[in-house]
Amino acid sequence: MAVNTINGAQLQEVLAAGATRLARLRQEIDALNVFPVPDGDTGTNMYLTFIAALQEIGTVKEPSIAAVAEAAARGALSGARGNSGVILSQLLHGFAESLAGNAAATTADIARALQQAAETAYRSVGQPVEGTILTVARRAAEAAVYAAKRSCDLRRLSLYTYRHAMLALNETPDLLPVLKEAGVVDAGGKGFVVIFEGILQTFRNRMSSGELLNAAPDFGVEQPKSVPAAEYHGDIEFAYCTEFIVKGSDLVPDTLRSELTGLGDCLMVVGTPDTLKVHIHTNHPGTVLETGLRHGALINIQVHNMREQHARLQQDKKPIGIVAVALGEGIISIMDSMGTDAVVSGGQTMNPSTEEIVRAAENVPSDNVIVLPNNKNVILAALQTKQIAKKNIEVIPTTTIPQGLAALLAYNPEESLAANVERMQEAAAAVKTGEVTRAV
Structure with a gap:
């Protein structure tokens, strides 16, 4: 059965699915x-930006798309984090502008919205660079427009768009020499593709088995082999990632943008006449903030030393790394505070794959990795990492x-x-757990 239109509630559902997939990867x-x-923060910045968007959706009472x-x-504009987060907010802004006034959207509407999203994102960047999320978004929009002319089914459009976004992602190293040198695809482009994977998963859950055979996306499309960004030694000319929001009246993005030009790179000034989001990499964050103050009140000020962030990524290898499986921001935060190097999002009813656990282990700065599955349904997948991963993996069957x-x-x-594995197994075995759940 074809899906020819999408309403506001369904859009919220597919965006949430995209955020879930982004959280896992x-x-x-x-x-x-x-x-x-x-x-080393593109995925996190895109995820936090997307979460801010979903939180704002939660305040909407009108069900229109x-x-x-x-x-x-x-929500994305207010919560945008980093260069990739601001671009993602502009993709959502262009998408929304195209759908203004619509109660629901057809395949053609969605294709036009994706096209306007890409165009808006390009305009938001002072000097657009090909081989980035911009390229992937543009190629995806072009594919959507092509598909919409040939089918009214949103599932077919989404699948065709996803596949062409993946093709564009795999070509990013050929367009941007720094990616080729590091042996990676573009991180922002990868985030865009991952969001589409989550959206496709929503459609896939509603398909019959026959439809799945014909339309299921392959999440394992081959990509260039990559090394962690921590092992890439690149120069950082401007040290401070400086972000803030200007609140005022009759704000003009072009005016503030021209005043900030020359103070750094990756400059973006976007928003509305009463709210502007500013992002810039600079060596003089104080001057940037003073410039913003001349236009209005500043809120949500964030200044991060990117040289220090990269230095932390390049720290010496640890003798032992730890990967845990957990679900929920609170639990993940606790795991992080207790020394876990990577947390794979998952648990009951949301079991991560062996591949996801392997990827997390490979990104840990250690040749020896202990995995804590923390769910009986994840133990088998965790044990399989021992045969697949290039590192020495030990699994504590929690x-x-x-x-x-x-x-x-x-x-x-x-x-x-060996001593840690023995101690940790004994400690885990000594714990008895009870759970309370709602009966059906």
């Missing part, structure tokens, strides 16, 4: 980040989050791998 995307600077798209754009936390408490970085 954001650390992998971070590891690809070498352009415009190798600071125009209202949902506009809320997503508004079946619950409390067992995983107990194992982390028992970890001693001063001891050997």
Whole structure:
């Protein structure tokens, strides 16, 4: 059965699915980040920007697709993080502008919206560079326009668009020499493709088995082999990623942009007459902030030292790394605070694949990695990493989050791998866990 239109509630559903997929792969995307600077945060920035968009959607009471798209754009603008996050916010802004006034959208409407999204993103960047998320978004929009002329089914359009976005992503190293040198595809482009994968997953869950055989996307499309961004030694000319929002009235983006030009690179000034988002890489964040103050009040000020971020990525290898599987920002935060090097998003009803665990392990700065599956349904996938990963993998067969936390408490970085495995297994085995769930 064809899907010919999409309404506001359905748009919210597919955007949430895109965010979920992005959450699961954001650390992998971070590891690809070498352009415009190798600071290893593209996936995280895109994810946080997308979450801000979804939170704003939650305030919408009108169910039209125009209202949902506009809320997503508004939330993304306020919550945009980093260069990739600002570009993502502009993609959503162009998408929303095209759908203004629509209660629902047809295949042709969505194709035009994707085209306007790409055009808006290009305009937001002072000096657009091919081989980035901009290229992937443009190629995806072109594919969508082509598909919309030949089918009214949104699923077919999405699949065709995804495949051409993936082709564009695989070609990014040929367009941008720094990617070729580092052996990676563009991180922002990868994030864009990952969002589409989540959207396709939503459609796939609604298809019959016969339709799946004909239309299921291949999430394992071959990509250039890549090394973590931490191993790429690139120069960072402008050290401080400076971001803020200007609140005022009758704000003119071009005026502020011209005043900031020359103070750094990766400059973007976007927004509305009462709210402007500013992003720039500079060596003089104070001067940038003073310039912004001349136009209005500043909020959400963030200044990050990218040289320091990259230095942390290039730290010496650890003797032992830890990868854990967990779900929920609170639990993930606790895992991080207890020394976990990477957390793969997953758990009950959302089991990560062996490939996802392997990717996380490969990005950990250590040749020896301990994996905590923290769910009985994930243990088998975790054990399979021992045969696939190039690193030495040890799996502690934890079946619950409390067992995983107990194992982390028992970890001693001063001891050997064998000693830690034994201690962590004993600690996990000593924990008894009870759960409460809602009956059907």
